[in-house]
Amino acid sequence: MSGPSRLRPEVRVAFLRGINVGTAKRVSMASLRQLLEDLGYADVRTLLNSGNVVFTAGRAGGAEIADRIHKAVASRLGVTSRVIVLSAGELAEALDENPLAEGLDNPSRLLIMVLADASTRKRLASITRERWTPEAVALGRRAAYLWCPDGLAKSPLVAATTRAVGEDGTARNLATMSKLRAMVGT
Numbered sequence: 001m002s003g004p005s006r007l008r009p010e011v012r013v014a015f016l017r018g019i020n021v022g023t024a025k026r027v028s029m030a031s032l033r034q035l036l037e038d039l040g041y042a043d044v045r046t047l048l049n050s051g052n053v054v055f056t057a058g059r060a061g062g063a064e065i066a067d068r069i070h071k072a073v074a075s076r077l078g079v080t081s082r083v084i085v086l087s088a089g090e091l092a093e094a095l096d097e098n099p100l101a102e103g104l105d106n107p108s109r110l111l112i113m114v115l116a117d118a119s120t121r122k123r124l125a126s127i128t129r130e131r132w133t134p135e136a137v138a139l140g141r142r143a144a145y146l147w148c149p150d151g152l153a154k155s156p157l158v159a160a161t162t163r164a165v166g167e168d169g170t171a172r173n174l175a176t177m178s179k180l181r182a183m184v185g186t
Contacts, residue, residue, distance in 0.1 A: 009042065009056040011184045013091050014069055015114050016051030017082040017170035025079045027051070035072055047179055051081065052172065054183045062086060063117075082167040084114050086142065092186035094143040095177055100136055104147075107174040111152065113144040113161060116168040123164045132157045144169065 016032075019025045029046040032053060036044045041055040057065055062085035070083040086094070094112060095101075104110055115121050124144050128137055135157040136147040144165075148155040158171075172180075 009058060011043075011088040012055055012057050012062065012065060013086050013088070013180055013184060014051075014053040014055070014066065015084045015086075015170045015172070016053070016069075016073065017084070017167060019051040019079060019081050020049050025081060027073070027077055027079050027081075031077060032073070035076055036069065039068060039072055045183060047183060048176065050172075050176075051170075052176065052180055054180065062090075082116070082170065084116050084170060086114060088184035088186045090142055091177070091181055091184060094140055095181055097140040098143075098145050098174075099138045099140075100145045100147045101174065104174070106149070107178070109148050109151065110174040111146040111148065111158065111171040112174060112177050113146065113165065113169045113171040115142055115144060115165070120165055120168040123168075124161065127157075127160055127164055130160075137161065146171070 019027045029049060033044045033046055036053060036055050041057050044053065044055040046053050066083040066085040070081065073083070074080050094114065098112065100110060121139060124139055128139055134149050135155060137157055138145045144161060146157050146161060148157060152158055
């Protein structure tokens with residue numbers, strides 16, 4: 001595609017992994033918003049205090065934008081945090097393809113783990129073949145879905161998935177992801 005339509009801004013969501021969990025990696029959302037604005041992104045908004053940022057960017061790829069934000073957060077805020085960026089369409093797709101969403105009694109117990117790339121997804125293949133009852137796991141194109149009816153803190157599924165993915169994924173519950181979807185308007 002060429003011409004002005006190629007330069008049309010696109011709504012994105014950045015997920016910063018592991019910030020403001022306990023006392024480590026503390027980042028104020030006002031500082032994070034200002035940093036993204038200083039990088040030239042527009043309409044910057046945050047959700048909660050856990051590194052969820054909605055913004056408008058040019059047509060650069062998500063990995064390129066994520067790397068740029070990652071470097072700026074490290075150099076300006078002194079915090080190292082993996083950043084994964086999805087377009088509004090990718091966020092909608094991750095929510096729409098969720099095979100575990102039906103009949104949930106507590107959306108805060110369903111985690112959607114956003115994955116950095118296809119190789120990260122491959123690392124979870126063996127986990128999906130195991131039995132996790134009463135928990136459940138499924139894979140989508142850019143996300144893993146983890147149902148943890150007994151809670152997240154002591155979930156063997158969350159622990160196994162986090163070990164397999166390492167820094168290449170970050171999870172939010174369904175309630176948070178649904179709020180992000182409303183913010184991006186999809």
